[in-house]
Amino acid sequence: MLKRLMVYISVIVVFSMSEAWGAINFIYPSPNAVVTSSGHFIFRLNQVETSTLRITHNGLVSDPVDVGSPEYRKLFQDYFIAQSLWDLGVNKLVIDLYNGAQKIESAEMYIFYAPADSNQKVLPEYSPITMHRPENELLCQSCHIMNPTPAQMNSTFENKNPCFICHKKMLAVKYIHGPAGSYSCGYCHASKGNPKHAVPKRGSALCFECHSDMSIQLKKKKYIHGPVEAGMCDVCHDPHGSQYEAQLLQPINELCLSCHGHIRKQKHVVRVTTGEGHPLSGINDPSKKGSGRQMSCISCHLPHGGDVRYYFTNNADDRMALCQMCHNK
């Protein structure tokens, strides 16, 4: 424990030397960490006189946060827990502590944000971290259940599911995946493991446990889409939820173009009189009349695979049959 704190000192810049090991114990993310998602920012105040604090994030100064009131202290004691929205790449954080109007301490640290789908190259001085380590969990367990029973871990009551209490931000999205929405965290996450709560099964092996019908259907297909064949369901779908239908990681066309970027540069399907290619977005899809669905890559291509080359929708077995879905003669 102490050893960890010692490590922290070397990276915390302590402007006032009144405390032996600094005013702030950064818990998550720890200094010089790489994070792959915007989650929470958690630290502990070792300076009891603090009444308010301000956080400066990449130059943007927050409003003062009241952490000294009895109400605050009753709920969170000396912990500060905020939801974060990291900038891509380097994030500089400066925490200023005040007692009334007087600044008493200041500390700064850096973290690096590199989401998996961003191709962001991580600078060598930053390294990966996990939150669920014994030394961190020790700090939380007086108020949170850190080692839930399987029943607690899968409790469908919001305020009884300990995973959900801390991870509710993750499910504050428009399209939520069935089992995550019913808080069946334990179905996919182990309670122990290394790192703790790791997912024992990877890729399609995990998904097909419940989507076995899809696995059977796919086996019958003549052509299977590259990433689906490779079992990489998670390059397109988030296992918890997202802002896009079918929990896609991005809007459909952006998702497809993230791998098939050449389609941006060439005229796809046809060259129409204006010199443009076929419309691929921004207009209703006539084959899905009444659904309000717009044209997109999946108006013509099935995302997982099909019985014809290019996995045309409706298994249209040639170009003409495909065109006729929307253009009658």
Ligand code: HEC
């Ligand atoms: C005390 C609050 C708390 C509880 C309870 C909690 N988590 Fe976490 N967990 C976090 C924080 C904070 C992170 C870091 C990500 C973030 O910023 O939200 C995290 C990260 C994770 C990660 C990523 C790996 C890691 O360790 O960083 C997984 C997986 C995870 N939690 C699963 C679970 C599951 C499953 C449960 C229920 C058994 C659970 N968590 C309960 C706070 C909590």
Ligand code: HEC
């Ligand atoms: C003094 C008690 C206390 C301690 C210690 C504590 N927490 Fe909490 N935490 C709370 C309370 C109270 C809430 C609000 C619970 C609710 O909304 O139902 C909370 C909520 C959270 C949330 C959810 C915030 C959100 O997004 O709404 C996270 C994440 C969290 N705590 C992480 C942690 C972690 C990680 C630790 C250990 C390093 C920790 N907490 C230690 C009291 C504490």
Ligand code: HEC
């Ligand atoms: C359908 C399976 C499934 C369910 C249900 C599920 N998860 Fe996950 N979760 C995953 C997978 C897969 C990953 C990615 C693991 C990896 O990359 O190592 C993951 C990753 C995470 C992470 C790390 C995410 C990040 O961005 O760093 C957290 C936190 C997490 N899960 C929490 C939860 C919580 C809390 C629940 C219950 C509300 C839950 N999960 C339910 C499959 C699931």
Ligand code: HEC
């Ligand atoms: C624990 C069982 C379970 C696991 C494991 C599971 N799913 Fe699901 N999935 C469901 C349920 C239940 C639904 C909701 C079915 C419905 O509403 O018709 C669903 C629905 C979906 C949907 C459809 C959403 C929609 O809008 O129609 C997608 C996409 C999906 N799952 C992808 C995945 C992926 C990718 C994985 C692997 C990471 C996975 N699932 C693993 C149970 C599971």
Ligand code: HEC
């Ligand atoms: C290339 C991106 C991509 C990959 C990889 C991918 N999906 Fe999908 N998936 C989609 C899209 C796009 C949709 C929406 C289809 C629609 O709305 O017509 C979808 C829809 C779904 C659905 C709901 C509708 C249906 O067809 O049943 C499920 C379930 C599903 N996917 C599961 C999976 C599983 C399991 C894997 C891994 C074996 C996987 N997906 C891999 C893009 C993908």
Ligand code: HEC
């Ligand atoms: C993670 C990368 C990735 C994503 C995302 C992706 N694809 Fe693919 N796609 C591939 C790979 C790999 C192949 C197989 C290699 C090849 O034939 O070029 C492929 C093949 C194809 C083919 C057949 C090409 C041929 O020459 O036979 C089509 C059509 C296609 N993808 C359409 C889509 C659509 C539509 C989407 C969005 C729903 C999409 N792809 C998203 C990687 C991706």
Ligand code: HEC
């Ligand atoms: C109006 C129907 C239609 C739409 C919409 C469409 N495609 Fe195609 N796509 C085709 C046809 C037809 C082919 C077969 C090759 C050809 O005839 O040009 C094809 C071929 C492909 C191929 C294989 C050939 C190549 O150039 O690599 C890929 C990959 C592909 N499409 C991806 C996409 C992506 C990504 C989108 C969305 C941005 C998209 N398609 C939207 C009809 C469509």
Ligand code: HEC
């Ligand atoms: C999923 C529906 C769909 C499919 C399949 C489809 N189209 Fe289209 N197409 C449209 C829509 C929508 C437009 C724009 C509205 C319009 O002009 O009718 C369009 C426009 C066109 C135009 C431009 C017309 C103009 O006046 O500018 C041409 C040419 C065209 N499509 C050819 C094709 C060919 C060739 C195929 C088959 C390879 C095809 N389309 C498949 C939906 C589709």
